[in-house]
Amino acid sequence: MTEMTETEALSRVAAYCSTAEHCRAEIAEKLQRWGIAFDAIERILNHLEQEKYLDEERYCRAFINDKYRFAKWGKVKIGQAFQLKKISPFVYRPFLEEIDEEEYLSNLQKLLAAKRKSVHAENEYELNGKLVRFALSRGFEMKDIRRCMDVLDENDELE
Numbered sequence: 001m002t003e004m005t006e007t008e009a010l011s012r013v014a015a016y017c018s019t020a021e022h023c024r025a026e027i028a029e030k031l032q033r034w035g036i037a038f039d040a041i042e043r044i045l046n047h048l049e050q051e052k053y054l055d056e057e058r059y060c061r062a063f064i065n066d067k068y069r070f071a072k073w074g075k076v077k078i079g080q081a082f083q084l085k086k087i088s089p090f091v092y093r094p095f096l097e098e099i100d101e102e103e104y105l106s107n108l109q110k111l112l113a114a115k116r117k118s119v120h121a122e123n124e125y126e127l128n129g130k131l132v133r134f135a136l137s138r139g140f141e142m143k144d145i146r147r148c149m150d151v152l153d154e155n156d157e158l159e
Contacts, residue, residue, distance in 0.1 A: 006040045010047060017053035018131070021062040024054055025086040060092045068099060072111055077139020108140050109148045116152065 004012075013027055024045055031041045048054040062083070067073040067081065075096050082092045115134050121127035128149060135145045 001055050014053050021059045023059045023085045056091050060095045064095050074139030091104050112148055
């Protein structure tokens with residue numbers, strides 16, 4: 001394969017960024033795979049940010065919306081994903097805090113109720129353990145899981 005020039009790399013990656021939101025680390029990794037020099041990568045990234053192809057805050061908003069609303073991830077798992085993408089907590093935390101708490105707990109409750117129907121357990125203790133592990137794996141915090149488990153238990157008692 002022939003060497004790609006900095007200009008070619010910039011135009012290809014700008015087209016890539018115009019189709020979907022991407023973070024700085026993803027683009028840097030892509031440019032490294034293409035064999036672009038580190039100083040050129042930095043110039044390309046800076047250009048993309050100046051031209052608003054890359055915007056970490058916009059990326060965080062979109063990522064949180066997708067993972068929270070569609071994949072039903074909790075705040076912990078979303079935060080871990082941002083750390084893997086080398087995004088500072090100062091950038092993403094404010095957006096995580098914007099998530100409506102009632103809606104967040106309602107989502108967790110629905111997830112737990114749906115999972116409860118498919119879980120096979122010998123007793124209530126084992127069932128609760130499996131539900132807690134499931135919710136933790138989805139990135140929800142223990143305090144929120146407990147609140148929703150209490151509501152689930154209350155609903156069971158009412159039935």
